[in-house]
Amino acid sequence: MSNIIFYFSGTGNSYSIAKGIQKEIGDTIVVPLLKAEDYKAAEYNIVGFIVPVYYLHVPEIALKAIKRISLRKDQQVFAVADYGGTLGYALQDIREALADEDVILQEYKIRMPGNYILEYGAFPKAYQEKILKKAQIQISKIAGSILENKSTGYIEPNLIAKLFHSRSKKQMSLFGEIGSELYTKEQCVHCYQCVKLCPTKNITIGEGNLIWGSKCVQCMACIQWCPQKAVSHPLMKKNRRYYTNPNVVVNQSGEFEFK
Numbered sequence: 001m002s003n004i005i006f007y008f009s010g011t012g013n014s015y016s017i018a019k020g021i022q023k024e025i026g027d028t029i030v031v032p033l034l035k036a037e038d039y040k041a042a043e044y045n046i047v048g049f050i051v052p053v054y055y056l057h058v059p060e061i062a063l064k065a066i067k068r069i070s071l072r073k074d075q076q077v078f079a080v081a082d083y084g085g086t087l088g089y090a091l092q093d094i095r096e097a098l099a100d101e102d103v104i105l106q107e108y109k110i111r112m113p114g115n116y117i118l119e120y121g122a123f124p125k126a127y128q129e130k131i132l133k134k135a136q137i138q139i140s141k142i143a144g145s146i147l148e149n150k151s152t153g154y155i156e157p158n159l160i161a162k163l164f165h166s167r168s169k170k171q172m173s174l175f176g177e178i179g180s181e182l183y184t185k186e187q188c189v190h191c192y193q194c195v196k197l198c199p200t201k202n203i204t205i206g207e208g209n210l211i212w213g214s215k216c217v218q219c220m221a222c223i224q225w226c227p228q229k230a231v232s233h234p235l236m237k238k239n240r241r242y243y244t245n246p247n248v249v250v251n252q253s254g255e256f257e258f259k
């Protein structure tokens with residue numbers, strides 16, 4: 001393969017964008033960002049990063065993984081940040097994380113359905129479909145731009161992001177504490193899909209129940225993908241609607257697959 005795309009994804013949106021771009025540009029491998037150490041990114045022609053936005057930023061776990069990657073100065077490097085409503089500082093984060101690599105980053109953004117079930121339920125289906133249809137068009141445009149190796153400008157935070165920035169930092173500092181309050185309801189069938197999916201191995205199997213530790217990065221995977229809707233949290237209101245990307249499934253090993 002000539003090109004490589006790294007993704008970080010809780011509910012499949014970022015993964016689905018990675019697969020969409022892979023399909024359009026061809027000759028590309030798609031791998032989880034947290035497994036980047038298994039690949040020599042500097043050996044590929046094009047390197048891409050697809051990440052969601054959490055509280056106006058790239059999730060810290062993803063940003064740390066990006067910082068650890070070595071690249072060549074003459075490599076084509078692009079990043080796509082996907083978000084539910086306000087993009088914020090995500091592309092600035094990636095630009096800064098790659099500063100030492102001396103590469104010119106091609107910056108893109110795609111709006112996707114929001115997934116933060118601790119704050120809100122899934123958008124209505126028709127609205128999700130509208131967003132996903134637009135996203136598909138954008139994926140094609142971005143792929144075209146990547147193939148032409150077009151330079152892009154910087155994507156900077158807007159005024160809303162600047163106004164809410166102080167709140168975002170505070171919220172991020174609470175991720176571990178909030179995550180440790182997750183729990184299973186009685187309908188849990190002990191399939192352990194949540195355990196396999198958790199990017200920080202934060203869920204351990206106790207005597208008859210699951211225990212959430214303090215390493216949660218709030219990706220929402222354990223809650224949103226549970227086949228029994230058995231994972232809950234004191235912040236979750238009753239009957240809140242679940243969201244996972246409709247084009248993505250989780251296989252037996254807890255890995256994403258494109259439908």
Ligand SMILES: Cc1cc2nc3c(=O)[nH]c(=O)nc-3n(C[C@H](O)[C@H](O)[C@H](O)COP(=O)(O)O)c2cc1C
Pocket residue numbers: 008009010011012013014015051052053054055056057082083084085086087088112113114115116117217218219220245
């Ligand atoms: C903890 C958390 C914080 C989020 N914060 C933001 C945000 O600040 N701005 C935004 O537009 N979307 C925000 N979102 C929504 C996600 O960025 C969006 O749904 C993204 O496409 C999810 O990607 P994924 O399915 O690959 O995980 C947040 C989601 C989570 C879980």
Ligand code: SF4
Pocket residue numbers: 184187188189190191192193194195225226227228229230231
């Ligand atoms: S994924 Fe759901 S049903 Fe399976 S072990 Fe986790 S909480 Fe239980």
Ligand code: SF4
Pocket residue numbers: 010179182194197198199200201202203212215216217218219220221222223
């Ligand atoms: S505990 Fe759940 S929400 Fe937290 S990082 Fe693991 S899978 Fe994601």
